[in-house]
Amino acid sequence: MDTHHPLTRRYVRVRGRVQGVGYRWFVRESAEAMGLTGWVRNREDGSVEAEVEGEPRALDEFVRRLKTGNPAASVDDIECREAAPQGGRGFEIRR
DSSP states (O other): OOOOOOOEEEEEEEEEEOSSSSHHHHHHHHHHHTTOEEEEEEOTTSOEEEEEEEOHHHHHHHHHHHHHSOTTOEEEEEEEEEEOOOOOOSEEEOO
């Protein structure tokens, strides 16, 4: 029985009080703990954006964690859409 699931990629944009509270580090640590790859960065408008790649179920759980996982943050809205898989290794914080 093949249990392999194809990798998918999602673009995520988080709005609220998510800058200056360690949110990017929380995103990176969460992604790494879940075996996901990609990147995260702050946007000039005060939001945080990321592209994350992995198995669909892990991505669903990851997005759920973004809503409430960092107690210093206050998430108002999460925009999430599919993106083209790119492969890659690791997870980086971009500037």
